Amino acid sequence: MQFTPTREAGLTRLEAFLPNAGAYYERTRNHDHGLDRMNVSQLSPWLHAALLAEREVLERTLENHSRSNADKFVSEVFWRIYFKGYLEQRPTIWRAFCEKRGDALADLANNSGRAKAYAEATEGRTGIAAFDHWARELVETGYLHNHARMWFASIWIFTLKLDWVLGADFFLRHLMDGDAASNTLSWRWVGGLHTKGKTYQARADNIERYTSEHPDGPFAAEGISDEAEALEEEIEHKRQDLDLPDAKPGSPLDKRYALLLHDEAAHHVPLDLPHPPELVIGAARPDARSPEPIGDHARSFAQGAVESGVEEAAQAFDCPGRSWSEEGELNQILRDTGVTQISLGFLPTGWTKDALWPELQSLPDDISVKQSLPDLQRLTWPHARAGFFRVKKEIDDVLGEIGVAAG
Ligand SMILES: Cc1cc2nc3c(=O)[nH]c(=O)nc-3n(C[C@H](O)[C@H](O)[C@H](O)COP(=O)(O)OP(=O)(O)OC[C@H]3O[C@@H](n4cnc5c(N)ncnc54)[C@H](O)[C@@H]3O)c2cc1C
Structure with a gap:
């Protein structure tokens, strides 16, 4: 496909x-x-x-x-x-993930045993046929079936005893759908951190059964752990109240405005704009997913989505389309066009927000930034x-x- x-x-x-x-x-x-x-x-x-x-x-x-x-x-x-x-x-879950990932990556650089185990896992050389297939399938296609994601994460954590944040990072770097929420929380769910104490255990007979119709299946997973003791963490992630923007983008949008399309809101149609923008700006940030290199499929889908979004919006609204790719460039683009308002689809907790929000927040006071969030989410x-x-x-x-x- x-x-x-x-x-x-x-x-x-x-x-x-x-x-x-x-x-x-x-x-x-x-x-x-x-x-x-x-x-x-x-x-x-x-x-x-x-x-x-x-x-x-x-x-x-x-x-x-x-x-x-x-x-x-x-x-x-x-x-x-x-x-x-x-x-x-609970945005501290994302913050803690990013910090812990930094520590785990630094640890790999200092621990040759763990670095070897990590390289074998991510390159599909563990000797567990099913797992090795998924590691390669992920890199080669940018997608894994949900059940394969569950088995993979379970074997990563409970059989290979690798740090879950490195596995979650490997997924984020390669999945075209890599998502700060679904990915981080699913890995935590498998490891017993989301529903505290309840883990997901992969079983060889289950893997064989549900991969029997795969063109390369059924997959063998001999020797995987039959124990899955829940992970623990010291930090408690307290819930904080939601602070949600309006349903409609930047309502009231009474000035000339620029539509900003990004990795998680790349098209104007789902945004249901109240009236046409003066300018469309595209900001794709796939490399912000991880400090490690991003897979080709994940990068090209994210970049392609924003590029196609900008092209289609510029055509639909008969307005110019610009790309904001470098730090400091946004203010200049706005000044060039005399636009004083930016409208964008909500930036959820995750790397897209980490990459874009600081610059959006530091724009001069005469430029307003308005996010929108669909009623379904609100x-x-x-x-x-x-x-x-x-x-x-x-x-x-x-x-x-x-x-x-x-x-
Ligand atoms: C360890 C692990 C990591 C994951 N990482 C991601 C990720 O980075 N991004 C991501 O979008 N999903 C992630 N998932 C959830 C799920 O695997 C994928 O959403 C699903 O496989 C996408 O394939 P699909 O579109 O064919 O899903 P379908 O089965 O066709 O479902 C339709 C849609 O529902 C949503 N959905 C389905 N299952 C789930 C689920 N379990 N959790 C959340 N949403 C779901 C997806 O948006 C999906 O496109 C992860 C699951 C696990 C176990």
Whole structure:
């Protein structure tokens, strides 16, 4: 399957997958069928870049399936929203991850034994056939099936005894959908840090069963640990209140404004702008994902998404498109065009915000910066305080409030 970083390609994939989003998805989603899989949507790269919005995926799904038939798929889309909202209320998890990753990378430089084990794991040379396949598949394709991500993380932590932050970093560097919230929190979930004390244990018979239809499967995972003792951490990540922007971008947008497209809001259509911008600015920051080198697939999808987003917005609004790629450049772009307001899709906790926010905040006082967040997230995030269960209970109410109902 081709992952072309345009909105059109995402819409095409959505329409192709829709017939399978009901009972077939629920029945088969745990099976890894290989790259041409049709039992899962593989929409995550487009959703991460917001070339597609969660709302339209849910809307099209419920136009094609009853609510009960599509329950599993709808829930999975809400898992993504849940993780985003959870991290937004506990941003110290992301900060702690970044710090711990820095320490773990420095430790590799000083510890040849651990460096060797890390190189074997990331290069697919551990001798555990299944794991080695996924390490290579991740680097070569930029995507892994959800079950493979779970098995991989479990073997990384409990069999290879490598630091979970290095595994999470390896994923972030290579996944086209690499996401600060879903990735960090899923690794923590596997390791027993998200649902405290509850871990995910990979089992060889389960791996063999669910990879039997993979073109290179079934995969063997002999010798993996049959123990998965939960990781522990000293720090407690306290919840902080959400401080959410308006639903509509920068409302009221009464001045000439520039639309800023970035890695996590790369297209104007999901932003539902109240009126056209004077200028479109693209800021892709894939290299901010990690201090280590970023994989080709992850980088080119992120860059391509922002580039295609800028091109399409410039054409749709008949306005110029510019690229903000270097520090200090933004203010100059705004001065050149006389624009005094910037509107952008919400910058969630993660590397895109880390890379862009300091410069946005330090713009002169006469330039205002307005973020927007869709109603779906605004209504769901307040429930993402603890486990997913609280969000699941609210799904129908939220769908009703945003006007998405089963057909
Ligand atoms: C260790 C680990 C790391 C992960 N890292 C990421 C990541 O960096 N970015 C990312 O988007 N997802 C991540 N996931 C979640 C999940 O694996 C992917 O979202 C999913 O595999 C994407 O494939 P899909 O689009 O075919 O999903 P589908 O099964 O078709 O689901 C539809 C959409 O729902 C959302 N979704 C599905 N499952 C999950 C889930 N378990 N958690 C959160 N959202 C979900 C995704 O947006 C997905 O596109 C991770 C899971 C694990 C176990």
